[in-house]
Amino acid sequence: MRDTVLWxxxxxxxxxxxxxxxxxxxxxxxxxxxxxxxxxxNVDVVIPTQICERVARRTNGLVLPTVAYGNRSQPRTGGGPRFPGTINLSAHTFSMIVRDILCELYRQGCRKIVVLNGHYENIWPAVEGIELALDSIGRRVEDFVVLRADLWELVAPETIARIFPDGFPGIELEHASVIETSLMMALRPELVDLTAARNDGPAHFKPYDRNPKPAGGVPASGVLSLTEGSSIEKGEWLVADITTNLENMIAEEF
Amino acid sequence: MRDTVLWxxxxxxxxxxxxxxxxxxxxxxxxxxxxxxxxxxNVDVVIPTQICERVARRTNGLVLPTVAYGNRSQPRTGGGPRFPGTINLSAHTFSMIVRDILCELYRQGCRKIVVLNGHYENIWPAVEGIELALDSIGRRVEDFVVLRADLWELVAPETIARIFPDGFPGIELEHASVIETSLMMALRPELVDLTAARNDGPAHFKPYDRNPKPAGGVPASGVLSLTEGSSIEKGEWLVADITTNLENMIAEEF
Amino acid sequence: MRDTVLWxxxxxxxxxxxxxxxxxxxxxxxxxxxxxxxxxxNVDVVIPTQICERVARRTNGLVLPTVAYGNRSQPRTGGGPRFPGTINLSAHTFSMIVRDILCELYRQGCRKIVVLNGHYENIWPAVEGIELALDSIGRRVEDFVVLRADLWELVAPETIARIFPDGFPGIELEHASVIETSLMMALRPELVDLTAARNDGPAHFKPYDRNPKPAGGVPASGVLSLTEGSSIEKGEWLVADITTNLENMIAEEF
Amino acid sequence: MRDTVLWxxxxxxxxxxxxxxxxxxxxxxxxxxxxxxxxxxNVDVVIPTQICERVARRTNGLVLPTVAYGNRSQPRTGGGPRFPGTINLSAHTFSMIVRDILCELYRQGCRKIVVLNGHYENIWPAVEGIELALDSIGRRVEDFVVLRADLWELVAPETIARIFPDGFPGIELEHASVIETSLMMALRPELVDLTAARNDGPAHFKPYDRNPKPAGGVPASGVLSLTEGSSIEKGEWLVADITTNLENMIAEEF
Amino acid sequence: MRDTVLWxxxxxxxxxxxxxxxxxxxxxxxxxxxxxxxxxxNVDVVIPTQICERVARRTNGLVLPTVAYGNRSQPRTGGGPRFPGTINLSAHTFSMIVRDILCELYRQGCRKIVVLNGHYENIWPAVEGIELALDSIGRRVEDFVVLRADLWELVAPETIARIFPDGFPGIELEHASVIETSLMMALRPELVDLTAARNDGPAHFKPYDRNPKPAGGVPASGVLSLTEGSSIEKGEWLVADITTNLENMIAEEF
Amino acid sequence: MRDTVLWxxxxxxxxxxxxxxxxxxxxxxxxxxxxxxxxxxNVDVVIPTQICERVARRTNGLVLPTVAYGNRSQPRTGGGPRFPGTINLSAHTFSMIVRDILCELYRQGCRKIVVLNGHYENIWPAVEGIELALDSIGRRVEDFVVLRADLWELVAPETIARIFPDGFPGIELEHASVIETSLMMALRPELVDLTAARNDGPAHFKPYDRNPKPAGGVPASGVLSLTEGSSIEKGEWLVADITTNLENMIAEEF
Structure with missing residues (x-):
């Protein structure tokens, strides 16, 4: 069979x-x-998958199939449910997926797990899924090490500063913006068409949620900040940071 | 963006x-x-995904991301949990995924859904997921049509007879055997290595389940029947049958 | 108290x-x-209950109260929800019942369990119920043996051939047809009235499910195949097969 | 088919x-x-089933299969989990059964439901099951009338006074005692063997629960009060009261 | 920090x-x-909280935050859902809260737990929450002692007789009546205004539940029995009884 | 009854x-x-409760009982489960509480809801609880407006700059630090004892989670940043900001 890191x-x-x-x-x-x-x-699928593949190749690792459906998109961080195409799982369903997979990995003898998240709204249900797995497996299992990282947390501050010389709008607003666009340009350029970008951002959100979801606030394009300035080069800086940090994390923790 | 049927x-x-x-x-x-x-x-991922893509191209359809984790493998139909590499979800988790996705599709205005299953153990939790979605959406929504098919049910009996001139061992025993192997050879040949096949089947199962899972019964290779006789040509017969039947189903029901 | 096998x-x-x-x-x-x-x-209650009683008498066993409500009836295997009188549980509820009962049996020291199913749609939620019980009890409990059988799987092929000399339509279509009718005639004849049979079958199902449930497909009577040819004698053949196979299973596994 | 009230x-x-x-x-x-x-x-199965059958015959009603497994037995009201033979469901499972059945009845057009309970610990999960069904069906469905009664609440105070001339120990202590024993003697005498009664009661419970369940408190026999004084005649008084009250309830509410 | 028993x-x-x-x-x-x-x-919050505080002070105990939302109010015991202001949790949610808290206490090394309930409808979901916690923690943990009491069960019969010289209407009808009113007058008099009492009781309930909830039966005020005769003195008798019994319970069980 | 905003x-x-x-x-x-x-x-209880009370008094509002148990504390934002005293609910339990309460408020006719959160880990399960309530109530209910705010999001950037002239360490690290300490000093000074503060921070967290929870990382005191510099005056600035922003939010949205 092929030489691959894909489980x-x-x-x-x-x-x-x-x-x-x-x-x-x-x-x-x-x-x-x-x-x-x-x-x-599939931006939130492509990026963590590709990053995991790169790091797995350097660490003799294996990459599981990416969970392709995430927790409910919210207006302030991903545009929310009003956009066609977005398919949301409920938080509990998402947590159960993570739980079930981790329990299976434990059962099979895997002891070094890296959960890499590419979708902002997955953070907490992923945390909960890990907790539920540990509730099932038993908390005393000290040799079952699960690391959980959000990929944007693995970018060095200096890289952020280099990409955003005029100041960083904050990771939540980066949805579909320079960081994600640059990463996609570096990783899967055929899925990016900068000429189609609308540049109707940045979003100006109120500091609270409202239900029913308000019509305003989210730019009509769904881009929360800006796409202008995205480049392959920036994408490569980001990939380099994230993969290096993951490798260091693995070297240190396992 | 590319011309694709992939949602x-x-x-x-x-x-x-x-x-x-x-x-x-x-x-x-x-x-x-x-x-x-x-x-x-990933056999059970590749086959329904590829089939859906082919049919979608001919029907102006869209193919959602494949649910890559299925309901718990059982010894008599998939080898069961003793094999490394198999990652099982519980039935309820799997049903919730199907439910959540269908509810989202309904909310977005999709009214013609085809659920194509490639994993035997998914049959019933997929049925339940559809029922749960209809429980949520409301049963009176007569215009929301969901078709659910198991891909092996779409093979014509004559094709089965042609592939198995000495008699068909039954679909449950086909796990990793001639039908699936031939389909993979036609669809993703690089993921098949016939020289590695062990040919230690067919399985001789008792007509009941036992827990704890018995060590015996399942061939050590995990192939429940036989791989011998698999061929690209047979795979193409199968693909032709299944895609034609799906197209007919769509023409008739939508 | 009476000499009985009824728990x-x-x-x-x-x-x-x-x-x-x-x-x-x-x-x-x-x-x-x-x-x-x-x-x-109550056909699906009567048959497994009576079979269990007979086998229990020969094996010094005990028969628990039958779970009288099953998983959702489906058009292709039981007629589906459109028939008055059918009372469906959701799959998760059904699995939880099986789980809870098995956990209680384990707690009480029972170590030899036979789950005998008489309703097609129960297969998978019963499997899941057993898995959930083992998740709770702990997988290492190797001395807690749970056998699960569907009663139609315990009929010898020769008996099927004898009952259906013109070819067996398949077990799914046997709903309310010759096998079940003959069994009921042998076991509880007062609950069968062959003069009331409509003989509007057999059903011609498409090889997929459709929701909303289509009006067509299921014969108006609810009999999926045929009642003609049912007889007490055939029922006795079936009872003999099933009970013998269960006894053998018990002799072998416990 | 037979003339019966059994659904x-x-x-x-x-x-x-x-x-x-x-x-x-x-x-x-x-x-x-x-x-x-x-x-x-099966005392808690026999009594409500038989009572329902009698009342159904006089009211042209139908009796569904009895739910034969109840909510967890507790020491102070049923002896608790330490007795072999007792099979407990969790409260949520029990509520889900009641919910699913009621939803099905509503869907089928039934609008007059009587839930008759014979097991003390079922009271609250039955109430919850009805609430969950109404949550699903929608609260505005004013024509779906569900009456819920515990059978001991339908005994007239005068009858209690007649049965217990020296004072009534309270319904909770009546587990397996004079009321239930007399009812069984009247309804299914072959399931009662008064000569086997131990008469080691009455229980002297502390006014609180303790977990782990204390060994003491519950009489070794499982009879919480007394069996002495049970008689067929008293059982008939009780049956008369309960059936009359149920008939009156039905006449008044439907 | 202050000298307090409040956790x-x-x-x-x-x-x-x-x-x-x-x-x-x-x-x-x-x-x-x-x-x-x-x-x-907040009557059902104030009373058990204050009682716990008093007993904790005498037993070197700690009082956790009171669970301020209870299981669904029912017409016959609390007036039911028709009254503005009543906020109900479902039984399962309530049980999960109790379960989660107990699991946490166990994890932290607490081994002596007193669950004191002040709301009739909480009895059974609290019992279930404790059972669920023990299911999670493991039943063999004999040193984790959980006592569960309903505060009205801790009142001495003589006190009831003294308060109700003309006969006790029963604890279920005591909702918002003499016992609770007197307790509140003793514990938080500023939350009682006897001049506002309507005295439209007592309720005359039928011995069964009806859904949809009937308009009649529950007095318009929501007081199920009577407020007349409530007094600070009676409240103090009740407080004395309950706290003494709790202290005795703790002395005996821990 | 007293003049109060407390429901x-x-x-x-x-x-x-x-x-x-x-x-x-x-x-x-x-x-x-x-x-x-x-x-x-109880810091996370006191602050949102007091803030709500102040704003409710100025907006003729009502304040419900605070949910006193929150979603699982995590090391990087609250110290995590290793600290005695912390009582965690699972995310699903927490979401169900929020769901049930909102459904009840809707049923009672409340149409203007403000959910104010004081615990970082509650953000996402609170969002999910609101989504679950809307799933139950029905999404078309456009007049049921639910605002959800995290109280730290309502502080003006200028106030942050004034409090942290040397740079803001970020809200996650503010756990038990200057913002919360100052708020408590302004709101409930008797629950703060600055002399007991250990000042062993700030925490230096890795940018990822690890399970089992690492012993290191979290300062032994549980204070993630610093307490030094906390003051009543700063607390009053914060209270002023948050209450003003809440009032503006209410004026704008309702």
Whole structure:
């Protein structure tokens, strides 16, 4: 079978062998969510998957199938449910997926897990899914190490400063904006069409949520900040940061 | 953006446009499950995904991201939990995923849904997921049509007879066997390595389940029947049958 | 108290005594579901209950109260929800019942359990209920043996061939048809009235599900195949097969 | 088919006809729970089932299959989990059963429901099951009338005074005692063996629960009060009271 | 920090110290429910909280924050959902709260727990919450002692006789009546205004529940019995009884 | 009854009257969580409760009982589960509480709801609870307006700049630090003892989570940043900002 880090593209004896050899196992968490006129709905799937693949190659790891549906998109961080194309899971469903997968990994003897999240709204239900798994497995299992990272947290402050010389609008507003667009340009350029970008941002959100979701606030494009200034080069800076930090994390924790 | 039927590789305005035009929406259901020494763990993902893509191209449809984790593998139909690499969800989690996705599709105005399943153990939790969605949406919504098919049910009996001139062992035993192997050879040959096949089948199951799972019964390879006799040509017969039947189903029901 | 194998008709010290003596414990799973104009709604309760009683008498076993409500009837296997009289539980509720009962049996020291199912749609939620119980009890409990059988799987192929000399339509279509009718004639003849049978079958189902449930497909009577040819004699053949196979299963596994 | 009030012993067209004619539908709620050395474990099933049958015959009603497993037995009201033979469901599972059944009855056009409970610990999860059904069906459905009664609440105070001339110990202590024993003697005498009664009561409970369940408190027999003085005649008084009150309730409410 | 028995008003090192010293931990269970024109909605919060505080002071205990929302109010015991101001939780939500809190207490090393309930409808979901916690923690944990009491069960019969010289109407009818009113007059007199009492009771309930909730039956005021005769003195008798019995219970069980 | 904005200290007719008059209803969300050696465990309860009371007095509003138990504390934002005194609910339980309360408010005719959160880990399960309530109530209910705010989001940037002239460490690190300490000094000074503060911070967290929770990272005191520099005056600035912003929000949205 092919030389690959993708768990699902291996036959079971190959997975068994690598797990026995202590391979770190990566679980990418994504979503199917609008990312403006200029990018496909799978941005939150592509980025953590590709990052995991790169790091897995350097760490003899394995990458599980990405969870392609994420927790409910919210207006202030992803545009919310009003955009066609966005498919939301409820938080409890999402947590149960994470729980079930982790319980299975534990049962199979995997002891080094990296959960890498690419969708803002997944943060808390992923945390809860890990907690639920530990509730099931038993808290005394000290040798089952689960690391959970949001990929934007792995970017160095200096890189942020370099990308945003006029000041960083904050990670929540980065939805479909320079960071994600640059990363996609570096990783899957055929899924980006900058000429289609509307540039109707940035969003000006009130500091609270409102239900029913207000019509205003979210730019009509779904881009919360700006796409202008996105570039392959910036994407490569970001990829370099994130992969390096993941490698360091793995070296340190496992 | 690219000309594609993949929902997730489109930008949201493109999805909106196609949904408004009445595109049938395909939801492939798969699993991450052992398929012998000679095939990758994503067989149940690859086959329904590829079939959906082909049919979607001919019906102006859209294909959602495949649910890549399935309901718990059982010894008599998929080898069961003892094989490394198999990642099981509980039935309730799986049903909730299907429910949540269908509720979202309804909310977005999709009215023609095709759920295509490639993993035996998903049958019933997929049925339940649809029922739960209809419980939520309300049963009176007569214009929300959800078709659910298991891909092996769409093979013509004559094709089965042609592939198995000595008699068909039954679909449950086909796990990782001639039908699935031939389909993979036709669809993703790089994920099949016939030279690695063990040919230690067929399984001789007792007509009941036992827990704890018995060590015996399931062939050590995980192939429940036989791989011998698999071929690209047979895979193409199967693909032709299934895609034709799906197209007919869509022409008739929508 | 009476000499009986019915758990519920014994006083608790009698149950305790028999469990300590190693009695196998039978849990029949049924449903309340239409079975045509000619049979009562409790067919799926009567058959597994009576079979369990007979086998329990020969194996010093105990028969628990039958779960009288089953998982949602589906058009292709039981007629579906459109028939008055059919009372469906959701799959999760049904699984929880099985889980709770098994956990209680484990707690009480029962170690030999036979779950005998008489309703097609119960197969998977019963499997899941057992899995959930093992999740709760802990997977390492190797001495807690749970056998799960669907009663039609225990009929010998030769008997099927003898009953259907012109070819067997398949077990799914047997709903309220020759097998079930003959079994009821042998077991509870007062609940069968062959003169009321409509003989509007067999059903011609498409090889997929449709929601909303289509009006067509299911014969108006609810009988999916045929009642003609049902007889007490055939019922006795079936009872003999099933009970013998259950006894063999118990002799072998416990 | 036979002339019966048992829903499950009718064919579906007969159920349809009676429901259309406005038949009240009875759902008996029972349990499988120890009732001393002198009575079988199905006391809480037998009594509400038999009572429902009698009343249904006089009111052209239908009796659904009794829910044979009840909510967790507690030491102060049923002896608790330490007695072999008692099979407990969790409260949520029990509520879900009641919910699912009521939702099905509503869907089928039943509008007059009587839930008759025979197991003390079922009171609150039955109430919750009804609430959950109404949550699902919608609260504005004013024509769906569900009456819920605990059978001991339907005994006239004068009858209690006549049965207990020296004072009534209270309904909670009546578990397996004079009221239940007399009712069983009147309804299913073959399931009572007064010579086996231990008469080690009455229980002297502290006015609070303790977990882990204390070994003391519950008499070793499981009879919370006394069996002495039980008689067929008293059982008939009780049956007369309960059936009359149920008939009056039905006459008044439907 | 202040000298207090309130867990939430201590800093964590103080809680740690007291738990290590073996402090009994009190969890008061309340509700937000109508209590007539003359009392505030927090009666079921105030009474168990204040009682716990008094007993904790004498037993070196700690009082957790009171659960301020209770299980669904029912017409026959609390007036039911028709009264503005009453906020109901579903039974399962309530049970989960109790479960989660108990699991946390166990994890922290607390081994002596007193759950004191002040709301009739909480009885059974509190019992279930404790059972669920023990299901999670494991039943073999014999040193984790959880006592559960309903505060009205801790009143001596002689006190009841003294308060109701003309006969006790029963605890269910005491909702917002003499016992609760007197207790509030003794504990938080500023939340009682006897001049606002309507005295339109007592309620005359039928011995069964009806859904939809009938308009009649419950007095318009929400007071199920009578407020007349309430007094600070009677409240003090009740407080004395309950606190003494709790102290005795603690002395005996821990 | 007293002149108060506290829902629970009013009698039901008073709540009814104010709800009919259009009172905004405030639901404070808190937790029971360690806040260092120098503050009580109820910091997250006190602050949103007091803020809601102040704003309710100026807007003729009503304040519901604060939810006193919050979602699981995490090391990077609240110290995590290792600190005695912290009592965590699971995310799903917390979401169900919020859901149930909102459904009840809707049922009672409340149409203007303000959910004010004081515990970082509650953000997402509160969002989910609101979504679940809207799923139950129906999404078309456009007149049921629910505003959700985290209190720290309502502080003006200039105030942050004034409090942290040397740069703001970020809201996550503010746990038990200058903002919360100053707020408590202004609102409930008797629950703060600055002399007990350890000043062992600030925390230096890695940019990812680790399970099992690492021993390091969280300062031993539980204070994530610094207490030094806390003052009543700063607390009053913060109270002024938050209450003003809440009033503006209410004026604008209702």
């Amino acid at each position: 699902a593209e291996l036959a079971w004896p190959q997975v068994e062998e690598r797990v026995k050899a202590g391979a770190p196992v990566f679980l990418p968490l994504g979503s199917t969510e609008q990312h403006g006129h200029h990018m496909s709905l | 997730a590789e489109l930008a949201w305005p493109q999805v909106e446009e196609r949904v408004k035009a009445g595109a049938p929406v395909f939801l492939p259901l798969g699993s991450t499950e052992q398929h012998g020494h000679h095939m990758s763990l | 519920a008709e014994l006083a608790w010290p009698q149950v305790e005594e028999r469990v300590k003596a190693g009695a196998p414990v039978f849990l029949p799973l049924g449903s309340t579901e239409q079975h045509g104009h000619h049979m009562s709604l | 499950a012993e009718l064919a579906w067209p007969q159920v349809e006809e009676r429901v259309k004619a406005g038949a009240p539908v009875f759902l008996p709620l029972g349990s499988t729970e120890q009732h001393g050395h002198h009575m079988s474990l | 939430a008003e201590l800093a964590w090192p103080q809680v740690e110290e007291r738990v290590k010293a073996g402090a009994p931990v009190f969890l008061p269970l309340g509700s937000t429910e109508q209590h007539g024109h003359h009392m505030s909605l | 629970a200290e009013l009698a039901w007719p008073q709540v009814e009257e104010r709800v009919k008059a259009g009172a905004p209803v405030f639901l404070p969300l808190g937790s029971t969580e360690q806040h260092g050696h120098h503050m009580s465990l």
